[in-house]
Amino acid sequence: MRVIVSGLINIETTLKVREFPINYYPIDYPFFGIKSDVSGVAYNVGKALLALENDIQITSFIGEDEEGKRILSKLENEKIGNQFIYHELEETPVTVALYDEEGRRQIYCDLKDIQEKNMDFTRLEAAIKDSDLVVLCNINFNRSLLKKVKKIGKLIASDVHVLSDIDDEYNKEFLEYADILFLSDEQLPCSAEQFIFEMKEKYLSKIIVIGLGKKGVLLYERSDDTIYRLEAAHVGDVVNTIGAGDALFSCFINYYMKGYSAVEALTRAEIFAALKIRCNGAANGFSSEDIVEKYYKNSEVVVRKVTCIHKEG
Incomplete structure (x- = not known):
């Protein structure tokens, strides 16, 4: 499968903290608890799809700085093309992600001037x-x-x-145009079941998935106008949940676009994400299809239809 991935690439530093909220102290020593690497949604998704043996191209903006050079070096090492990486930012975006042993995370994302850029379609048309x-x-x-x-x-x-907000102004265009749409339940104003019902009534996406963290995922498939709830997959100890959503998203589109049913694709995606969060770093821990299939054969992910939704409020 050939995929174009357009989005953010940045340098990410992860820091393991004792707990949230963080108490003040002038210095701490989290031995092997700090790591810096290339990340960003476009890189994470692209690398995950590459691990699943897809042909990918990533497009983004970076700066002419040391962070930008580090990104280019990483792309070369990963055998990911950089012909659509444009050196037009004042500085390359960076993020700092705090996480604890419970899997909770707090992310600080410095986008620099990337939000002022516009991608020229003619550069990517072919x-x-x-x-x-x-x-x-x-x-x-x-x-x-x-x-x-x-x-x-x-x-x-x-x-x-x-x-x-179902009418979120920033995301409105993406909600309107996406055929496959993913989101998290972290700040929903109502139950995930109610929200996905309202989403499918308002927007035209063929697939809508809401990630529920430890509770699994919700899936809406327009072809049969059905909402499914899939329980979480468990394959080992959790080290860091940063990047779990990118892993879930990437693996789903890999299998769905290869002809698997939405439920089959999402079950495998849950396994892929569960395997990924055994590693630290948003762009680390991606498995091959062979490994996913090995775990899938022994999977006990429970799937059920959501049969009735009552309007809240």
Whole structure:
């Protein structure tokens, strides 16, 4: 499968903290608890899809600085092309992610001037036309691509991450254009079941998935107008949940686009994400299809239909 992934690439530093909230102390020594590496949604998704043996192209913006050089070196080492990486930022974006032993996380994302950029469709047109799927992350420079990608008939997948309003102004265009839409339950204003019902009534996505963390996922499939609840997959101890959502999203589109049913694809995606969070770092711990299938054969992920939803409020 050929996939274009357009979104953020940054340098991410992760820090393991004792607990949340963090008490003040002038210095701490979290031995082997600090790690810095290349990350960002576009890189995470691209690397996950590459691990699942897909042909990928990543497009993003970076700066002409040491962080940018580090990203280019990493892409070269991973055998990921950089022809669509544009050196047009004043500085390369960086993030700091705090996490604890319970899997909770707090992320500080310094986007620099990337939100002021706009991706020129003509730069990507040939590659997009040659792709099977276009992943457009919810960042400003992708807004200009949404309508044009849809117009030429390519499927769009997007993860809007945290959503607290079905009419969220920042994410509205991504909600309207995404054929495959993912989000988290972290800041929903109502139950996830009620929210996914309202989402499927308002927007036209073929697939909507809400990640529920330890509680699993909710899936809406428009082809049979059904909402499913899948319990979480468990494959080992959790080290760091940062990047779990990117892993879930990536593995789902891998299997779904290869012809698996939405439920089968999402079950495998849960296993893929569960394997990933045994490792530290958002872009680490991605498994091959062979490993996913090995765990899938012994999987006991419970799937049930959500049969009745009552309007809340």
